[in-house]
Amino acid sequence: MSPARTARALARETITREILDSARARLTTDGAAALSLRAVARDVEMVSSAVYRYFPSRDALLTALLIESYDELGEAAEAADAAVADRADAGARWLAVLRAVRAWCVAHPGEFGLLYGTPVPGYAAPRDTVVPAVRVVTVLARIVGDAYAAGARPVAAPGPGGPGGAPVTVAPALAFIADHELWSGTDLADDAVAEAVRRTIMAWTTLFGLISFELFGHQVGSVADPEAWLDEVARRLAADLGIGA
């Protein structure tokens, strides 16, 4: 729409999209490790060397896929949270986000494998992927933070050393929350905060473990209905966090 969009720039945009879409389809059929520039070129009916006009290497294409997929998933989580009208209903927001995350992953198993499966050998994700990667867990942390500020507390923690032990293990998470002012108005030095953060990370872990198990075939002998199962798990995680409905 901008006047500077020449025919060339427009074509470039279209073809770039086609390449990315074909590559994402290939993720699902072949897996991230076996993603091949030549196969993608074939899919978009180009000679393999032409793809190099759009991506300087296979690794660059992988990086683009990583960023785009993380962003899409993060966007899905953010949108699901934002769609809950009653911002004070942490339980509803929690359930909505967990459902949205699972739904996106189930709809995009190839991308899920790229993001959360076995790392591609020989490929190291560059720093540009960190910010998109962190969007989902940020949404979760914000919901718990809002609920915490409103008085919600996770279930009591067992074990030696007082209320859950020293916060050292989750110190990086606390630093992240402080840096991004996710729990504004809450004193992060409080022991109960560390416990809420522990439970948030646990819940995040459970969510992605659940999706991994579902998509990678480890649930077939134990769970009958994966969609209903996610709901059951989400409600229990919310209860453990003290944000149950």
Add this chain to the structure above:
Amino acid sequence: MSPARTARALARETITREILDSARARLTTDGAAALSLRAVARDVEMVSSAVYRYFPSRDALLTALLIESYDELGEAAEAADAAVADRADAGARWLAVLRAVRAWCVAHPGEFGLLYGTPVPGYAAPRDTVVPAVRVVTVLARIVGDAYAAGARPVAAPGPGGPGGAPVTVAPALAFIADHELWSGTDLADDAVAEAVRRTIMAWTTLFGLISFELFGHQVGSVADPEAWLDEVARRLAADLGIGA
């Protein structure tokens, strides 16, 4: 030791072991998807076609690795459980098993990727792998079952539909427990049993989610000490199951 062990049979055993060991080392460096018969042949200083005297195809080698690795992990879990002298101390048994499972996976990241990472495209695990695959979760279920029989109960479940809703989602797990008589002496039709099973599957999911996050690099920004973190998580999972120390 048996008289029938000819020099040939002995050599065969040795070389088979060498091939398997080299293949497992390759899993860690190259990943399961990129596991190559030729690379393994090079490692054991054989011509590539010679490997076919030991494994009829790459898929057969993958299957052997899958079975061996599942068995080793299952064995580690069983041994850790058996090593706890006080069989009535479910909390101690739980912690010991979770530590052992994580320790094995951290020591064998390549094998972990094969077992629980992105499935290898084009490869479908045969039925022979099911029995070994199920050993770990069987150990977990047995500990919870023993504790349940002794009176332990998971935390109360929230949500609509009474105490946790219908057991339909975890029906396959209940059938498995019945088939293998894991919870002998317990009436599996009880609603509280379904809840204990739900919490067991959740805990199993969290455990493997945690290990995935650790090994696949998703924990760097949130957790400082993975080993201590496993302990903290294990204690909370045990508490949720009502088998806390």
Add this chain to the structure above:
DNA sequence: TGTACATCAGTGAACGCGCGTTCACTGATGTAC
């Protein structure tokens, strides 16, 4: 508005490499008499 030049997308051939699998073969090991 028209022309000259610069930019860029896409081509096709080539590089050196690795892959799984088959096959006819040699020579060592095992077994039946």
Add this chain to the structure above:
DNA sequence: TGTACATCAGTGAACGCGCGTTCACTGATGTAC
């Protein structure tokens, strides 16, 4: 115990295939005057 034959491990060449990346090229698109 000795010989004849069968079994089997390992060789080396070959099959047909796919890979990432480079390079000189053609022809279309864009821009400066």
